[in-house]
Amino acid sequence: MRVLHTSDWHLGKTLLQRRSRDEEFDAVLAEITAVADTVQPDLIVHSGDLFDSYRPAHKDVLRAMRCLNNLARTAPTVVLGGNHDSPELFRLLDYLSRLHGEADGSGLRFVHSRGDTEPGAVLDFVSRDKRERIRLAALPYVHPNRYLHLFPGFGTTEGAYAAGLRTLQEGLLARLREGYVPDTDVLLFTAHQYVASAVPGHSERIWEVREPYATDADALPPVAYCALGHIHKPQPVGSGHPPARYAGSPLQMDFGESEETKSVTVVEARPGRRTLIDPHTLHAGRRLAHFEGTLDELRAAADQYSGVYLKATIRSDEPVTRLGDHVADLVPEAILVDVEENCAATRATVLTSADVADTEDPDIPAAFSAYLATTGTPGQRADDVVAAFTELLHTTEATPPPSPGEQLLTRALATPWTKPAADATETAP
Structure with missing residues (x-):
């Protein structure tokens, strides 16, 4: 049984919030489709963050559906909901995909939950040779604000969120093992969550990859493979038992990821045998590079920035007029996206108490x-x-006079209203 694991496409994401990367997305999605055509997997798993926004542009929804439908013609495809994905949109896409699948026989499923009810699903598939059954437990992203609806008794103390996720995973594992046949069944688990031993990249939402929201690698269910999403740096996690891996994003999403090699993961698993994991490097995305130094140093290193997105920070003693033009002339083969000046003459100096005589x-x-x-x-x-x-x-600071509202309230408190006698006649003031 062979699985293709991809994740964190973040369709619609721009570079520095202004430069479109649509051409790169088209190229890397075509590359992922080509990998699927070559390896002919029995199942394709996308472990979350299909889009970069809860309300993706129509062009990004169309881009996603075209690629996913192509993948689904190769093998059944499951898309898990991540923290950037809208549960309502996923519900709509799942409904439309089922209608489309009934017509052409393709299999495309979307799994998400708002977290108000028990999230997750257990899905069954048959391998190409009909000899094995693939059982997939899918746990979409559960927002920390939502899990309280599922586990009101856990409270909000440190570790409560991780304990809640562990309970969800145990429930899914119990469902996964119902009717389990060791000789023919391969068990898989996919989730969009932060595992404590993982190394985040530089483009995740920092408040969602902090220790209070981290789960323990030891809590991952004992299955043939855990397909994880949420962290953009491709990497294995845990001790290797169970085998667990973040597929990572297909493009370098931030200049802090300039040294990362992006990939998709091909997994081979057989009942009773050791799981084999084979990352396939992706080449379609442009490299992101951050240069920091003088103009002379940039001139000497210009060749290594051909064809990359370049963010340049230039150090100088005095301000350089038309700095951006100078940088562009030095690296004509780079795609210059940002230029910053670090000038000694204009650099602000922070004063301390030691700078002023007592x-x-x-x-x-x-x-x-x-x-x-x-x-x-x-x-x-x-x-x-x-x-x-x-x-x-x-x-000298003086107390400001009371506002008209404060004056009215003061008078009202000084003369409180009392209920008139039963036989009294109420008149307007």
Whole structure:
């Protein structure tokens, strides 16, 4: 039995929130489809974060469905919901995929949950040679704010979230083992979660890959393979028993990932045999590179930035006019996406108490006057502004008068309303 594991496509993600990567997505999805055509897997698993946004653009939904339908013609394909994916959209796509599958025989499933009810599913598939049954337990991302609906008794203490996920996994494992036949069944598990021993990349949402939300690798269910999503750096996790791996993102999503090699994972598993894991390197995405140094150093290293997305930080003693043009001329084969200047002459210096003598008080009006001079404020206007500033600086802070609302409330509290007698006639004031 052979499985193709991919994850974290993040369709719609841009570089530095402005440069489209649609061409790269098209190229790498075609590359993943080609890998599937070559290895002919029995099952394809996408372990979450299909999109980068809860509300993806229509073009990104179309891009995803075209690729997934092509994959589903090669083998049954399961897409797990990640923290970036909308449960409602996944429910719609699953409904449409089932209608489409009934027509052409393809198998494409979407599994997600809002977390208000027990999430997860157990799905059965038959291998190409009809000799093995593949049983997949799928646990989509469970938001920390949602798991309280599932486990109200766990509370919000440190480790409660991980304990809740462990309970969910144990429940799925129990369902996975119902009717289990050791000689013919291969058990798999897929989840979108942060395992404590994993090394995050630089493009995940940092607040969702922190220790309070980490699960223990020892809590992963004992199956033939655990297909994990959420972390963008491809890597194995745990001790290897069970075999567990993050497939990672297919593109370098952030300049901090410039040294990462992206891949999809091909898994071979047989009942009673050791699982074999074979990462297939992806080449379609452009490399991201961050250069930091002088213009002369960039000139010497220009050849290594051909065809890459380049973010350049240039060090200099004095400001360089039209710095971006200079950098672009030095690396004409790079795709320049950002230029920053680190200039010694304009670098701000943080003052400490040691910079001011103990017996001296800083002359704040004089410092403010000097600042106005650097902004080009005319002399008379600068003098008027400094005078007003000095007056405010030395004015004793006074309590502001109460607002009209406070005055009304004070009067109301001083003369509380009482219920009129039963035979009294109420009149307007």
